[in-house]
Amino acid sequence: MAYVAIADRDHDIEHHDPTTFITKYIWSQDHKVIAIQYSITAIFVGLVALVLSGMMRLQLGFPDSFSFITPNNYYQFITMHGMIMVIFLLTALFLGGFGNYLIPLMIGARDMVFPYMNMLSYWVYLVSVIVLLTSFFVPGGPTGAGWTLYPPQAILPGTPGTDWGIVLMLGSLALFIVAFTMGGLNYVTTILQARARGMTMMRLPLSLWGIFMATVLGLLAFPALFVSAVMMMLDKALGTSFFMPAIVSMGEQLDYDGGSPILFQHLFWFFGHPEVYIVALPAFGLVSDLLSTHARKNIFGYRMMVWAILAIGGLSFVVWAHHMYVSGMNPYFGFFFATTTLIIAVPTAIKVYNWVLTLWQGNIHLTVPMLFAIAFIFTFTHGGLTGIFLGNVVVDLPLSDTYFVVAHFHMVMGVSPILVVFGSIYHWYPKITGRMLNETLGKVHFWGTLLGTYAIYLPMHYLGFLGVPRRYYAMGNTEFMPESAFVLNQSITISALIVAGFQLIFLYNLISSLRNGEKAGPNPWRATTLEWQTPDTPPKHGNWGHTLPEVHRWAYDYSVPGYPDDFIPQNVPADPSIPAYDQGSHGPDHGTSS
Amino acid sequence: MTFALVFLAVIMATVIGWLLRQSLNTQPWQADDPLENRPGRGVIAVEPAKIALLSFIAVATSLFALFLSAYLMRMKMADWSPLTEPKLLWLNTGLLVLASIAFQLTRSAATRGQLPTVKTGLIAGGVCTTLFLLGQLVAWQQLNAGGYFMTGNPANAFFYVLTALHGMHLLGGMWVWGRTTARVLAGADARSVRLSVELCTVYWHYLLLVWIVLFALLLST
Numbered sequence: 116m117a118y119v120a121i122a123d124r125d126h127d128i129e130h131h132d133p134t135t136f137i138t139k140y141i142w143s144q145d146h147k148v149i150a151i152q153y154s155i156t157a158i159f160v161g162l163v164a165l166v167l168s169g170m171m172r173l174q175l176g177f178p179d180s181f182s183f184i185t186p187n188n189y190y191q192f193i194t195m196h197g198m199i200m201v202i203f204l205l206t207a208l209f210l211g212g213f214g215n216y217l218i219p220l221m222i223g224a225r226d227m228v229f230p231y232m233n234m235l236s237y238w239v240y241l242v243s244v245i246v247l248l249t250s251f252f253v254p255g256g257p258t259g260a261g262w263t264l265y266p267p268q269a270i271l272p273g274t275p276g277t278d279w280g281i282v283l284m285l286g287s288l289a290l291f292i293v294a295f296t297m298g299g300l301n302y303v304t305t306i307l308q309a310r311a312r313g314m315t316m317m318r319l320p321l322s323l324w325g326i327f328m329a330t331v332l333g334l335l336a337f338p339a340l341f342v343s344a345v346m347m348m349l350d351k352a353l354g355t356s357f358f359m360p361a362i363v364s365m366g367e368q369l370d371y372d373g374g375s376p377i378l379f380q381h382l383f384w385f386f387g388h389p390e391v392y393i394v395a396l397p398a399f400g401l402v403s404d405l406l407s408t409h410a411r412k413n414i415f416g417y418r419m420m421v422w423a424i425l426a427i428g429g430l431s432f433v434v435w436a437h438h439m440y441v442s443g444m445n446p447y448f449g450f451f452f453a454t455t456t457l458i459i460a461v462p463t464a465i466k467v468y469n470w471v472l473t474l475w476q477g478n479i480h481l482t483v484p485m486l487f488a489i490a491f492i493f494t495f496t497h498g499g500l501t502g503i504f505l506g507n508v509v510v511d512l513p514l515s516d517t518y519f520v521v522a523h524f525h526m527v528m529g530v531s532p533i534l535v536v537f538g539s540i541y542h543w544y545p546k547i548t549g550r551m552l553n554e555t556l557g558k559v560h561f562w563g564t565l566l567g568t569y570a571i572y573l574p575m576h577y578l579g580f581l582g583v584p585r586r587y588y589a590m591g592n593t594e595f596m597p598e599s600a601f602v603l604n605q606s607i608t609i610s611a612l613i614v615a616g617f618q619l620i621f622l623y624n625l626i627s628s629l630r631n632g633e634k635a636g637p638n639p640w641r642a643t644t645l646e647w648q649t650p651d652t653p654p655k656h657g658n659w660g661h662t663l664p665e666v667h668r669w670a671y672d673y674s675v676p677g678y679p680d681d682f683i684p685q686n687v688p689a690d691p692s693i694p695a696y697d698q699g700s701h702g703p704d705h706g707t708s709s
Numbered sequence: 710m711t712f713a714l715v716f717l718a719v720i721m722a723t724v725i726g727w728l729l730r731q732s733l734n735t736q737p738w739q740a741d742d743p744l745e746n747r748p749g750r751g752v753i754a755v756e757p758a759k760i761a762l763l764s765f766i767a768v769a770t771s772l773f774a775l776f777l778s779a780y781l782m783r784m785k786m787a788d789w790s791p792l793t794e795p796k797l798l799w800l801n802t803g804l805l806v807l808a809s810i811a812f813q814l815t816r817s818a819a820t821r822g823q824l825p826t827v828k829t830g831l832i833a834g835g836v837c838t839t840l841f842l843l844g845q846l847v848a849w850q851q852l853n854a855g856g857y858f859m860t861g862n863p864a865n866a867f868f869y870v871l872t873a874l875h876g877m878h879l880l881g882g883m884w885v886w887g888r889t890t891a892r893v894l895a896g897a898d899a900r901s902v903r904l905s906v907e908l909c910t911v912y913w914h915y916l917l918l919v920w921i922v923l924f925a926l927l928l929s930t
Contacts (some may be wrong), residue, residue: 299764300764303760309752355860355863370860382784413738429721429722429725434715514901688740
């Protein structure tokens with residue numbers, strides 16, 4: 116029997132509407148509710164990580180002023196801050212949050228292909244978060260091994276949290292990977308199999324290309340973290356020697372023998388580098404759609420953008436060891452990984468050029484989402500440029516253990532993706548809630564965040580060049596550090612606290628607009644993608660009412676000459692009264708402003 | 710890491726190759742482009758559950774490949790002392806082969822709608838797999854009795870971890886097998902369980918292949 120596509124047998128599929136409060140809002144299988152559950156959990160845990168970073172900064176800016184920040188606490192804060200931000204906030208928010216919300220809506224489907232597994236994915240994620248946060252309340256507290264959890268120190272006495280903290284950390288990571296795998300299989304299958312009629316892969320909005328490729332990367336890369344977590348757990352719990360070498364700890368010869376800490380580093384970074392792109396690719400995709408919509412212009416070089424996403428995805432697996440230049444690797448390996456690292460800059464740079472060229476001669480609307488999107492281009496370019504420094508072995512060696520690296524990775528995978536998260540929330544909030552966020556508060560939030568983050572991270576590059584070491588609890592009276600370095604540290608701390616304060620404005624806006632926000636209407640940004648064409652706002656269960664949409668064009672028909680509006684939704688058929696040339700067939704890169 | 714890289718390169722090349730093919734000869738900016746709308750350019754003509762299973766197999770392949778990479782890197786260290794694998798593993802391998810054959814026969818029977826053969830095949834497959842898992846536990850006991858403890862040597866530790874990992878994947882498969890068998894025993898039509906049987910068959914063949922690779926590696930090192 117020939118296979119019939121999901122979109123073609125929609126009327127034969129039973130769609131069970133949730134009937135009780137529990138099935139509607141708690142054990143919900145609706146992708147939109149699951150997306151909101153993911154997002155709220157991720158933002159909550161991200162706020163915890165933000166508070167931790169504030170406490171770290173208090174210690175660095177004003178050492179010895181806060182008795183509750185001991186050296187052990189400091190390392191615990193660093194570790195939890197890093198792990199939460201990278202895994203439990205950004206990965207979960209981009210894929211579990213935006214992925215869940217946007218995939219079925221943007222492809223014209225009623226839900227994910229496996230809604231039950233989707234629900235399980237969220238609940239396992241929630242358990243992983245609870246396990247992680249539990250480590251704050253166990254004897255010894257959370258692990259202080261650093262977010263990279265390098266052995267042997269991660270499980271040896273002397274490092275904070277070696278009793279329970281590290282066990283809970285490894286357990287929560289394993290749970291997260293299980294949750295991600297369930298979600299990821301759903302995202303991939305749904306994008307491949309549940310697209311509406313006419314929605315070919317090359318008509319997908321770039322948001323979905325980014326989310327799709329990031330999911331593929333996650334599915335293939337997270338096993339490396341799982342492998343390293345399992346083996347480290349066995350080293351810790353059973354006394355095996357996968358990673359643990361023969362070692363004397365606290366004057367006592369331990370039973371470990373012959374293990375390889377470098378093996379752990381390989382496994383960790385085999386996951387760790389693709390993880391950068393698991394976070395970055397969805398951001399690339401989302402920002403492309405924000406720029407195009409708010410510049411009222413088709414994205415420049417759509418096919419090239421797709422190819423760049425594919426190239427970045429493929430190359431991200433062969434650059435991992437640039438995180439390990441200081442581990443004493445063979446210089447030929449160093450040369451190889453420096454080369455691949457520089458090569459991956461090419462498709463990345465293509466994307467940056469295309470974003471800028473999308474803006475070129477566009478009808479730019481400086482809305483709050485657009486402000487965040489444009490700011491992303493700046494911060495990502497800055498972070499990317501310092502990546503070219505660090506990708507070279509000879510430059511990396513002296514800078515590797517300094518604040519230059521902290522500045523680099525925060526710009527490229529901290530600030531940049533978070534700006535996209537903010538832009539995307541301002542952009543899609545009207546669809547999710549039916550209300551607009553307050554624009555004035557949004558602009559205050561934007562400028563405070565952007566200028567504040569520059570005030571934090573630009574000086575850190577300078578500190579790095581001075582040789583100020585990262586990871587240190589206190590600098591002491593180090594002679595090579597001029598007085599200005601200490602003053603800068605204070606300034607960075609004050610900036611960080613101010614930026615944190617600006618996030619409260621965002622939270623207030625998020626909550627108060629639920630009730631007080633201006634009514635949004637179905638398509639307030641006059642956007643082309645399918646999620647803005649739903650019969651209800653917010654979309655109801657099943658998304659599309661009685662009939663699924665049909666797609667007739669790509670997602671970037673903005674300012675098409677000869678058409679009365681400056682946008683043509685994807686589900687609008689070609690109009691025979693308008694010459695073919697004018698119906699979005701004016702070439703990929705030559706959209707004109709209205 | 711070469712081992713894992715090769716596997717990942719193959720998977721990524723497949724994924725990227727397929728995606729690239731979608732982008733060739735397209736002009737996505739054209740509305741109602743006949744090239745874009747022609748049949749065959751839409752979804753893949755395969756049930757979503759099969760796509761999900763193949764994706765999961767890719768994830769599992771990545772997991773096993775990374776473990777094997779770690780194995781190959783770790784065995785180069787001076788303290789590595791190979792263990793003597795129990796002879797029982799040969800018998801266990803035979804059982805898993807039988808399970809795979811049983812599933813293959815069940816799949817053919819389900820396609821033809823032969824319910825009695827589907828019942829027999831499912832039960833035979835499940836029994837052989839259960840015996841395989843029990844056999845693996847006995848092999849563990851034999852190793853333990855022979856003094857090959859988990860902490861004694863990394864070679865021992867890898868043996869336990871790899872066999873446990875493989876066994877847990879089989880247990881996951883047994884959950885789906887259990888649901889399918891229960892439906893068949895409750896009187897479900899053979900064709901209505903065709904998809905579940907097919908999924909089980911593909912998964913069992915895959916895990917047989919993984920076991921053969923693992924077993925060959927354990928024997929040869």
